[in-house]
Amino acid sequence: MMISNYELHLIELILDQLFFKGDALERIDVLKVFNLRVPVHWRIEERTLGHFLFSVISGGRGQLFMDDEEYKLGPGSVYLIAPGKEHSISTDPKSLLEIHSVHFSLGDIVVESNCIYRMLLWNETRQYLDALKNSSYANYLPLDRYHSYAVKNSVLQILLMFRGCLMNLPKGEHNFISRLNELDGAADLTVKELAGVCGYTEKAFIRSFKKLYGTTPHQYMIKNKILQAEYLLLYSDFSIKEIASNLGYKDQYIFSKQFKKQTGCSPKGYREQLS
Known part of the structure; x- marks a missing residue:
């Protein structure tokens, strides 16, 4: 998948709606955070989610399938899938795929169904893993008023970092x-x-x-x-x-x-x- 101006426009559209429709953090709802080590020959059959999915791959090998295209998954793969995007995932033989994901909704924000995919170096990947680690507290602690904002802020940080990845690509590259x-x-x-x-x-x-x-x-x-x-x-x-x-x-x-x-x-x- 080529990282294009259209994909930059997609994430900026999300952020614009977050910030200009009121309190950005109030609009973020973290649904679930997963840190999975999935077995070989494992597969998520074709599905369409009603919320956003952001994932980071920290180990193993696999494939992400969308729109009759296949995207390689390996250490450093990062992707954001918008609601309504049909996709499936599988692992490679002899490979334990390690996936870190956060599922979240953004209130009434609507974007055209799409996906942004990128390969990162390990030091860049660590930033996303740290943010997801903060978000994962949602699995274990009660979401009181203050903790809820901390978790929401992690998702906002991820979106802003992802925009930065796209913004920093040199022209023509x-x-x-x-x-x-x-x-x-x-x-x-x-x-x-x-x-x-x-x-x-x-x-x-x-x-x-x-x-x-x-x-x-x-x-x-x-x-x-x-x-x-x-x-x-x-x-x-x-x-x-x-x-x-x-x-x-x-x-x-x-x-x-x-x-x-x-x-x-x-x-x-x-x-x-x-x-």
Whole structure:
């Protein structure tokens, strides 16, 4: 999905109605907050919600299906689905999908049915996870007057941060951003091949990537794979050899060496210290 001016207009329409129809926080109603680790072969069949759904993926692999299109889900995937949008979700084999979601309504605010989707780096994702963590208190504590405002404020913070993500995209880079999810699970692709996927020469691709994310595509892929490895070491029974293979490493030794370089700990040591 391309992140376009139309999608920026969608979230600005939501915020404009929130702020110009009275007290913004009064209009937000948090319905439910979920922090789920879903099993392999799990699927949400096609459904249409009567409220907004905002989700962040912090681990695992899956797919989001809408309008006969498929969007890859992986660490750093963030999406906002408006009411009335039919969608379904499934996990990949051998992958525990970790989803953090908040369901909320905005009073009588009406927007055209749509979805905004984006891939983020981990440091950006953490901001949303922190906001969702604050919202999750709604599951456990009574919503008195003051606590209710704290929870509502978390949702407002999420919407404003999401607008900021779209506002900060450099002009002319929307198509580049829309194809960055090719990096997700692209263990067998070279940087040159990824550049071709995005319609760039290799040098232009690396230059644009560093401009947007402050790191090279190669380092991005390494960090992304190490995050996946940490998740699998923590939540799966896969052997280290199987994890290395699933992440595209031809040699377990190379994987272990790279894991230790990034984390300061061997895969075996990482798993043992968390068991």
